[in-house]
Amino acid sequence: MRPSILVRTNIQRRLQSPIYKQPRRFMTTQQKPTWKQNGTPEIVIGTTLLTLLGIDYYLQKQQDASRKDIMVSLQSAIKHDETEKDTARETDLEKEKDMDKLFDCIVRRIPKYFDGSRCLMGVEVGDQVSILEEGVGPDGMYHLCRMQKAESDAPVVGWFPTSCLEKLI
Secondary structure, eight states: OOHHHHHHHHHHHHHHSTTTTSOOSSOOOSOOOHHHHTTHHHHHHHHHHHHHHHHHHHHHHHHHHHHHHHHHHHHHHHHHHHHHHHHHHHHHHHHHHTSOOOEEEEEOOOOSSOOOTTBOOSOOTTOEEEEEEEEESGGGOEEEEEEOOSSOSSOEEEEEEGGGEEEOO
16 A cells, blocks of 8 residues: 555544544534625625714814804904903093193102003103002002103003102102
């Protein structure tokens, strides 16, 4: 006998032994349905994902458009409020410039952080200011002052802390 035939017969004997004749548990003998074999589940999953992505994109675009509309309306409201505030401030300044002075003071010191929107700016130590109204501002800690600078025609009006002024007699 040749060795290749001998090997085949040994393999055939082993396959016929009771150990190899046990049923195979993990192999199914049923055929898969044709819809599972032609890629239908993958197509359904892919279509679902693409649909969800499209819906998400559409909703994001709608949200962006509504945010832009809100921003435009807020900006116009802010601009309108600023113009109203500016006109009110201008009328207040005109009234303040025409007010009669109560008394005069000399600036003895300038606060370190003094740069608010209603503050009397451009003041130096030793300048003379006219007091138009006493006890204005937060906690009544400021005087409404007017100062005429030699360089400009228009007087400067603003608040200045009472603790930094000395009354002239």
